[in-house]
């Protein structure tokens with residue numbers, strides 16, 4: 001599917017809006033940005049072009065310059081839009097009034113998407129006539145670099161419409177993941193919250209300094225989780241016993257020592273069954289090779305950057 005030259009509207013020209021605009025413009029689309037703050041609007045285009053400059057496989061800056069327009073009304077920005085990516089302030093009443101206007105002025109089959117970090121579609125769509133058209137496409141900052149987009153729709157959403165939303169993000173080489181349920185904070189930020197809270201707890205207790213904490217993360221979990229997720233880590237770490245071995249012998253012992261609830265027998269069995277299906281025994285040698293290759297590449301890049309800029313370890 002090619003989106004080249006389609007109109008994509010971005011509503012809000014802050015941190016996230018600028019980054020989305022750069023991503024959409026990178027493939028040669030027309031990008032209409034709505035920004036109500038006149039001072040912000042004035043400097044928007046150069047900021048977006050600046051982000052675009054460092055992106056690989058983009059159209060030329062001159063072409064992008066001609067494709068990006070900044071508007072002072074939603075009506076103008078969404079005119080003829082194939083998709084509308086909202087990136088306004090995280091306030092429910094603002095989102096509600098934005099989507100009411102988008103529905104009134106955007107083409108009737110335009111994709112209507114919200115960047116919200118936590119306001120679910122059932123809340124931000126209350127002023128819309130067809131609320132199920134609103135789908136959350138929550139990026140990880142900055143969206144022109146980070147591939148993940150968490151997609152959350154209302155239950156009654158048309159499956160073809162949702163499929164089109166998923167395809168839309170894939171065209172820009174994002175990785176859209178559709179969540180099965182509404183949950184505050186969605187998934188990536190919930191994981192981040194747990195890890196960061198524990199990091200702060202360890203600093204508060206004097207176990208490590210701030211600098212040591214960052215060094216520990218960058219030189220261990222950061223590298224590991226960029227190559228394989230926590231579930232596959234358990235599978236590969238558990239050897240022939242798979243994730244069950246790791247959970248029973250390591251994770252649960254640590255969980256108890258940390259005063260947390262251990263994983264139940266029932267959950268361990270179901271995770272073992274599911275991971276054996278997704279990561280069958282015969283694929284594991286290949287998966288280890290893949291993990292090691294990605295990890296080596298990241299370590300190499302980290303070393304290179306350190307030499308260049310004298311970054312901390």
Ligand SMILES: NC(=O)c1ccc[n+]([C@@H]2O[C@H](COP(=O)([O-])OP(=O)(O)OC[C@H]3O[C@@H](n4cnc5c(N)ncnc54)[C@H](O)[C@@H]3O)[C@@H](O)[C@H]2O)c1
Nearest residue numbers: 011012013014015016037087088089090115116117139141
């Ligand atoms: N910053 C992040 O790390 C991050 C990550 C993922 C998602 N998000 C979500 O993206 C959205 C935007 O966040 P941000 O960090 O870019 O905020 P921001 O404050 O940097 O930008 C918001 C922009 O929206 C403009 N604005 C004000 N009223 C508006 C209106 N009625 N319609 C459209 N725009 C309006 C503001 O002038 C500002 O330029 C929020 O919903 C946020 O939760 C943020």
